[in-house]
Amino acid sequence: MKPRKPSFVWRPRTLDEGAMSILIDENTRVVCQGITGQAGAFHTRQCLDYGTKVVAGVSPGKAGMRVEGVPVFDAVADAVDATGANASMIFVPAPFAADAVLEAHASGLRLIACITEGIPTLDMIKVKRALRSTPAVLIGPNCPGVISPGKCKIGIMPGYIHSPGTVAVISRSGTLTYEVVHQLTRLGIGQSTCIGIGGDTVVGSAFVDLLPRFEDDSGTTAIALIGEIGGRAEQDAASFIRAHVSKPVVAFVSGKTAPRGKRMGHAGAIISGGGGTAAEKIEAFRQAGVTVAESPADVGETVAAVIGSGRR
Amino acid sequence: MNLHEYQAKAVFRSYGVGVPRGGVAGTPDEARDVARSLGGEVWAVKAQIHAGGRGKGGGIRLARSPDEVFRHAASMLGAPLVTHQTGVAGQIVRKLLVERGCEIEREHYLGVAIDRSTDQTVMLASREGGVEIEEVAKRSPEKILTEQIDPVCGLMPFQTRRIAFGLDMRGERALKRAADFMSALHRVFMELDCSIAEINPLVLTKNGELLALDAKLALDDSALYRHPDLAAMLDPEEEDPTEREAKESSLSYVSLDGNIGCMVNGAGLAMATMDIIKLHGGEPANFLDVGGGANTEQVKSAFKILLRDDKVRAVLINIFGGIMKCDTIAKGILGALEEVRFKAPLVARLEGTNVEIGREILARSGVGIVTAADMREAAQTVVRLAAANSR
Numbered sequence: 001m002k003p004r005k006p007s008f009v010w011r012p013r014t015l016d017e018g019a020m021s022i023l024i025d026e027n028t029r030v031v032c033q034g035i036t037g038q039a040g041a042f043h044t045r046q047c048l049d050y051g052t053k054v055v056a057g058v059s060p061g062k063a064g065m066r067v068e069g070v071p072v073f074d075a076v077a078d079a080v081d082a083t084g085a086n087a088s089m090i091f092v093p094a095p096f097a098a099d100a101v102l103e104a105h106a107s108g109l110r111l112i113a114c115i116t117e118g119i120p121t122l123d124m125i126k127v128k129r130a131l132r133s134t135p136a137v138l139i140g141p142n143c144p145g146v147i148s149p150g151k152c153k154i155g156i157m158p159g160y161i162h163s164p165g166t167v168a169v170i171s172r173s174g175t176l177t178y179e180v181v182h183q184l185t186r187l188g189i190g191q192s193t194c195i196g197i198g199g200d201t202v203v204g205s206a207f208v209d210l211l212p213r214f215e216d217d218s219g220t221t222a223i224a225l226i227g228e229i230g231g232r233a234e235q236d237a238a239s240f241i242r243a244h245v246s247k248p249v250v251a252f253v254s255g256k257t258a259p260r261g262k263r264m265g266h267a268g269a270i271i272s273g274g275g276g277t278a279a280e281k282i283e284a285f286r287q288a289g290v291t292v293a294e295s296p297a298d299v300g301e302t303v304a305a306v307i308g309s310g311r312r
Numbered sequence: 313m314n315l316h317e318y319q320a321k322a323v324f325r326s327y328g329v330g331v332p333r334g335g336v337a338g339t340p341d342e343a344r345d346v347a348r349s350l351g352g353e354v355w356a357v358k359a360q361i362h363a364g365g366r367g368k369g370g371g372i373r374l375a376r377s378p379d380e381v382f383r384h385a386a387s388m389l390g391a392p393l394v395t396h397q398t399g400v401a402g403q404i405v406r407k408l409l410v411e412r413g414c415e416i417e418r419e420h421y422l423g424v425a426i427d428r429s430t431d432q433t434v435m436l437a438s439r440e441g442g443v444e445i446e447e448v449a450k451r452s453p454e455k456i457l458t459e460q461i462d463p464v465c466g467l468m469p470f471q472t473r474r475i476a477f478g479l480d481m482r483g484e485r486a487l488k489r490a491a492d493f494m495s496a497l498h499r500v501f502m503e504l505d506c507s508i509a510e511i512n513p514l515v516l517t518k519n520g521e522l523l524a525l526d527a528k529l530a531l532d533d534s535a536l537y538r539h540p541d542l543a544a545m546l547d548p549e550e551e552d553p554t555e556r557e558a559k560e561s562s563l564s565y566v567s568l569d570g571n572i573g574c575m576v577n578g579a580g581l582a583m584a585t586m587d588i589i590k591l592h593g594g595e596p597a598n599f600l601d602v603g604g605g606a607n608t609e610q611v612k613s614a615f616k617i618l619l620r621d622d623k624v625r626a627v628l629i630n631i632f633g634g635i636m637k638c639d640t641i642a643k644g645i646l647g648a649l650e651e652v653r654f655k656a657p658l659v660a661r662l663e664g665t666n667v668e669i670g671r672e673i674l675a676r677s678g679v680g681i682v683t684a685a686d687m688r689e690a691a692q693t694v695v696r697l698a699a700a701n702s703r
Contacts, residue, residue: 121535229583232428
């Protein structure tokens with residue numbers, strides 16, 4: 001009954017040490033759940049073109065088909081047996097997405113990126129409970145996915161804006177992440193791994209679940225973190241950074257000028273400590289020694305300045 | 313999606329969450345009839361709008377006779393009610409809930425919500441009810457009782473007892489009553505996919521009954537497909553008509569007070585675009601988030617909504633294509649401009665999937681769209697053009 005605390009005890013397996021990215025690399029073998037749908041097929045093609053090893057698709061009842069040359073199976077377990085897939089990319093429609101995540105987990109997959117938007121919150125609460133204390137990492141839902149430039153792209157982000165390098169990008173947003181990555185690439189700053197964790201109330205991995213991996217990753221030298229108003233994920237990230245992250249971190253928080261919407265009830269605000277404003281999050285980051293970019297157009301330059309001076 | 317108080321109370325009643333006896337009225341005559349059929353000596357006449365702060369705004373009135381109920385109803389129905397959550401124009405009152413008064417012993421607060429930091433549901437309670445609970449939480453957080461609810465076990469009896477003790481409810485009967493009430497409220501939350509279920513005040517009557525004197529239920533929009541009966545309770549009058557029209561095209565639209573119309577894809581980029589416009593001295597008139605899945609037709613109809621806003625003196629289009637393709641946006645924009653006469657300057661910043669095709673379509677069209685290389689240039693340009701066009 002005790003609330004789950006984010007786990008800070010993660011340590012990379014020996015195999016991962018020295019790898020220039022987290023979660024995925026050029027050897028990652030991807031199964032696409034929902035490959036026969038429009039989005040699943042389109043982005044399977046995009047990922048293949050980027051160089052991702054999309055080795056299988058799953059669509060119950062459609063085993064034997066091929067989509068973009070990729071063999072389709074009835075079950076994730078069949079796909080894993082036949083192709084050695086070890087990561088999943090999910091485009092299954094929202095009403096069936098929680099089931100898809102749990103099937104991927106039950107089939108032994110350690111990385112599950114769920115792109116699907118509009119999954120009921122209570123479905124996600126059950127999924128999180130089921131994944132608790134397991135080695136599975138769920139990214140999303142309602143997110144762009146994860147990419148290690150030049151090696152593997154699992155998700156819907158446009159590949160061409162990325163370039164290989166050593167700056168990690170982690171964000172609650174989709175398109176704003178692209179904006180930041182694009183700025184970095186134009187300044188000649190490459191990325192180690194970029195992750196969109198998703199903007200829903202309940203997400204598979206929060207900032208604090210992934211920051212330890214970036215801290216431990218020898219291929220990452222600095223971190224750009226993109227937050228937004230609402231919740232406490234940024235404040236939790238700031239506390240973690242202050243205690244455990246030695247690498248320089250640059251942050252931007254969007255929604256500084258967002259009007260307060262009409263709300264009904266206050267229960268949500270109470271449990272977030274009455275806060276969730278941009279000012280509060282920015283202050284938490286500053287207290288933690290994080291450099292905060294004022295304008296969304298300045299994130300790339302702020303990273304450049306921080307890397308250049310080596311300060312945090 | 314938010315429910316009206318009378319709808320929430322009907323849901324509560326069907327789950328065994330105690331509520332006062334009452335009925336809905338759309339005319340003063342109906343209000344008087346409801347009061348008569350309820351019987352009693354005192355009645356509450358409550359405006360049914362989707363906003364808090366009704367009490368202070370005069371939206372909740374007491375009456376001591378059915379004729380007084382009639383008079384209150386006559387002055388409330390059809391008139392705007394202004395509260396701190398409605399904006400200055402207020403919200404027109406179309407329905408009233410008339411309830412039989414009860415003798416109150418104590419007022420508390422009880423709610424269920426989702427705790428984003430633990431990814432669980434949480435039951436919240438406070439001895440101080442009927443007041444701004446957010447203020448209580450800020451001033452003296454120790455007065456808020458919290459029970460984290462495991463999704464597998466559900467709300468356990470010991471948890472309901474802990475809350476009951478915290479609310480000074482002792483003795484076998486009082487504990488059983490409190491446990492039943494809380495379990496029923498939690499069942500409403502879980503079975504109907506709520507995002508908030510809040511009772512403020514929860515009253516203990518002089519007869520020892522627990523009643524939800526007020527009821528707020530917000531439903532998870534993503535789960536409405538599982539609850540068609542609840543989805544049918546949507547009150548379209550409570551929504552901004554333009555925002556509703558955009559929603560029908562599966563897009564989201566927010567109306568604001570400035571003079572720059574904005575079309576963006578993605579909520580994070582939309583908020584960042586608003587931030588940068590203000591940083592450079594401008595004010596957005598509205599925001600249209602075309603999201604990821606819209607087709608050309610949807611973009612077109614949405615862009616027409618944006619252009620129709622009289623306040624707009626210049627338009628900024630800031631698109632970073634991912635799922636959304638830039639050529640889809642470009643075709644939608646041109647389609648809308650063919651059908652709507654629009655003279656104000658347009659600034660476009662396109663990047664991402666199919667950007668070359670999108671830029672090409674705009675350049676060839678000859679509609680004179682100013683292109684910007686990046687976000688800063690786009691924001692500076694549109695702020696300057698909007699100011700020049702306002703003189």
